[in-house]
Every structure is written in structure tokens, then in C-alpha cells.
Amino acid sequence: MTHILRPTVVSPVRAFLGVVTNRHRLANLLGKVVLYAILMAGAVLVTIPFIWMVSSSLKPQTQLVAFPPIWIPDPILWQNYPKALTALPFARFIANTLIIAVGATLGTLVSSSMGAYAFARLRWRFRDTVFFLLLLTIMLPGQITMIPRFVLFSKLGWVNTYLPLIVPAWFANPFFVFLIRQFFMGLPPELDDAARIDGAGVFGIYWRIMLPLSKPVLATVALFSVQHHWNAFIGPLIYLHDLEKFTAAIGLRYFVTDTQVYYSLQMAASAAFTIPIIVLFFVGQRYFIQGIVFTGVKG
């Protein structure tokens, strides 16, 4: 209508609109450019320390300190890795860590899933009260129980053994109980009924129905647990005193705080210690992220 009645007015309006959309497009484009610039710069910043770690780990000692820094060592000293990893019995440390990680992870899978089953599927008095108390301990900072636990384990004569690091895992981890329980709650109760009609008992339902259907959450728990025990520091530091009983984490600390050790060897040991965790992350990425997301969003 405007077009017909006042054609002269229309064209400036159209022109104006055209400029606005162009400007809009320009602003959008500019926004995109800024967005990419920020993200790229940030990505470079967070990645540089990794590159520096690997680069330093492959350097001869003479190229460690240089201005400007040398990124690609020449020659590339692969032998830094075997050198660093045999300077201390790291193979032994890694075996020790795996003994603890596997022992504790098995324990927490069994005991936490049992607890989860009791809280998700069975009816018993005080169930919700017990569950609530258990949830409270998730918030309980570790330092408050550290000393009494140490007293307990030293009374049992377990200091300088792996038992203080493995046995508690066999008595369920409240956070894992919660995680698995939430998963169990999502499984249709009709499955239990069907199994019951087929003659399955309480244990049969847990073992043949719930556990096989819960592989994703059990994988998440296993990943978290292995990661936790690989990284664990203060526990092994307090309980393990003999060098040959050390875990990789405290062995690495021992190695990198030794002022006689060159930074290239320190970085080789650190990288060797980090790589398994990164591999673990990529292998189990799906379960890993699910777990973290669940922790934050629904926890």
C-alpha cells in the first residue's frame, strides 16, 4: 500500500532497511571473527603447555634453555623416556598403582552397585534416611576423616601396605552409589516383575537384570575409579613408605622434586605418567563425559 501511495518515501525506507541488514550481516561477521579469534587464541594458550611438556621431554639438556625457545629438538632424544623411567623403578610403581586401582575398582563396582540396588529397588525401613546420610558424606571433605582413618589403619598394622587404599573401596563410595542408583531408577520395574515371574529372586534380579543393563553407568564408575587411583596422591603419600611400594604418582613426585634431575627427564616422566590418563579419556570418552555431565547437571 505504501508503495502505491507514496513511492518516494518507500525507497529511502528500503534503502535504510538495506543498510541495516547489511550492517547486521557485517556485525554478525565481525562477531564470528572475534569469536574465532578468541577461541583460537585460547586454544593455543591451553595447548602450549602440553607441547612444551612433550618438546622439553625430547630435548638434550643443552637445548632446554634457549632464547628464543626451541620447539623441535635436534636431535630428538627418544631415549629420555627409557632413561627417566628407569632412573627410578617406575615399572614397579606402575604395577603397584594398577594393583591398587584394579583391586579398589572391583570393590567399588560390587559394593556400590549393591548399595544402589538396595536404595533403588528394595523396600526396607529407614531406607531413605540411610540414603540421605550417605549423600551427606559426598560433601564431607576428605581432610576431616584423614587422621582417624590413619589411626585406624595403623592400629590394624596396615600402614605401608596397599590395604588402606583398597579396602575402603569394598565398602561402597557414596557418590558412585548415587550415580548407579539414579541409573537403576530409570530401568523399567516391569523387567523385575517379568524376571520374578520367571523365578528370579532378589539376587537374581540384581545379577541378571540390573547389572547387565547398567553397563554404561558401571563403565563410568570404573573409569572414574581408575582415574582416581591413578592420580591419588595424599593417600599413597601417607600410607606407603618404602620406595618399592610407591605408586606412580608419588614416585613421580619423588623424581621431579629431586634437584639433580634435568627438566627433560622430569618432563619425560610427567608425560609418561599423563599419557595413560589421556588415552583412558579418549577410549572411554562417552562414559566419562556422561558421568561428569550427570554430576553437574543432575547432582
Add this chain to the structure above:
Amino acid sequence: MVAFLKTNRQREAMYGWLFALPAIIGFVVFDFGPMFASVLISFTEWNGVTPPKWVGISNYEEIAFRDDLFMLSLRITTIFAFVSIPLNLVTGFLLALLLNQKIRGQALMRTLYYLPSIVPLVAVAALWRWIFLKRFGLLDIGLAMIGIQAPDWLGDPNWVLPAFVVMGLWGVGGGMLINLAGLQGIPTDLYDAASIDGANAVQRLFNVTIPMMTPLILFNLVMGIIGGLQVFVVAFVMTAGGPNNASLFYMLHLYRNAFEYFRLGYGSSLALILFLYIVVLSALVFRSSTAWVYYEGHR
């Protein structure tokens, strides 16, 4: 029939307790019991070998009046927490906003930002000790190249805490991931509705995104407080509390008293005070949350 039901119920209840038993024992023996024990131990003087001696509140008196390192470590830990936690919270949130945009290489970017947060803390400490090295560290070299005379990060009492903050920021990817999950959980129809009402991007951010994210921000804040006040591994490995006690984090002070000077009673008093501090700060945050956290369905 009724009798049959009753026995069935009883059987189920028995199984309930049975399945929850590991979790209950774990709760009593490793959490609840130690918590109470730590209160008792805190009133004693005890090296863990000879019998404990009841000393009343003298540990607390020493903390309040004679232990200069207590106030120092509390101050250091608090300052670090009050700078580092909000900084990480905001950065993690902004990063998630940016990485939630439709961009090329989104998955790669997210992975790059996330990876530092899974590097084991011992390795983080080893790597950053090398990066922060005076003059020859990567950071000082980098700053020198753009003409900035860098401080002696780990050797200068005024710069050691900022160094810890910078290093902490490297691990911001963990918070980013949780925020990202939260952002993706916001129903798109809320944005559609806002757009129809004429809200622009900034208005949508402040009136939809941020209110919807406040529960998650609260969660991250509380978790940040619990973790931030318990910093140990990085300080233990990187600076051992130095220089001149400038990075003597609270947990380091606690660890030394309990496990280096074998003062289990005194260590327990320190642990309880830190615990109360965490509880009070978290309670304050929860208190304040009614004013700024938006819960859907509680309009």
C-alpha cells in the same frame, strides 16, 4: 495371604539391609566414625604410638594464640580461594557460552580446552614448575619476547599465589564442560519465546540463559569452595609452601603437623577448624542462593 505377604516383605527388607550393608559399614567405619573420632582426637596430644593424652582445649588455644602459621595459612588459602574460584567460575561459564555457538571444529576445540583438566595434579605441578622457572621458564621467555620483565613467579612471595591462580586457570575446562552440559539442557522454546517477545541476544543471555544456569553455578561454587580450600598436591609438589611460607596452604600446614611432626591431636584440631570453615562458607552461599538462584517450578 496376609502372613505370606508379611514374610515376603520381611524378606525384601532383609535383602535391603543386606545389599546396603557394605555401604552402611563403610559409612560408619570410614566416614561417620572417623568424624566423631576426630573431635575426640582433637582434644588430645598424640603421636599415634604412645597412648593419647587428654589435654582439653589446649590444641585450640595453641591454634588461636600461638600458631602464627595457622593464621598465615588460613589467610593464604582464603585469598587464593576468593580469587581463584570466581575467576574459574566466570571463565568456565564464558568459555562454555562461546563453545556452545555453532562453530567449525567445535568438538576439537572443546576437547583441547577440556584436556588440561584431566592431567594428574602431580604432572601439572611438575610441568608448571618448569614453565614458571625464573628467566628460563617458558612463561618468562614468552613475556620477555613481548618486552615484559617477568617476576620470579615461584621465588617471589608476592608472585607465588598469582602463579597458582594462573596454573589453576589452565584446568578451567572441567568447569566449562559442566556449564556446556547445563547450557544444552536449557529448553529451546524459552529462547523462541524470548525472541518472539523481541529480546535480542544480550537480553536472552541475561533473562533466559543466566537465570536458567544459576542452579548449576551454585553447584560449581559450592564444589569450588570445598576443593579450593583443600589445595594440597600442587603446593606440596611445586613449592612445598615456599618461598618463605608464601604458599603455605592450609592443608600443607595440616599435613605437616599430622604426618611430619606426628601431632595427630593438633592436626585433628586443624582439620575440624577447616571443616567448620568450609561448612560456614557453604552455608553462607546456600543462604544467599535464595536471592540469586532461579529454580524452575518455584516461581
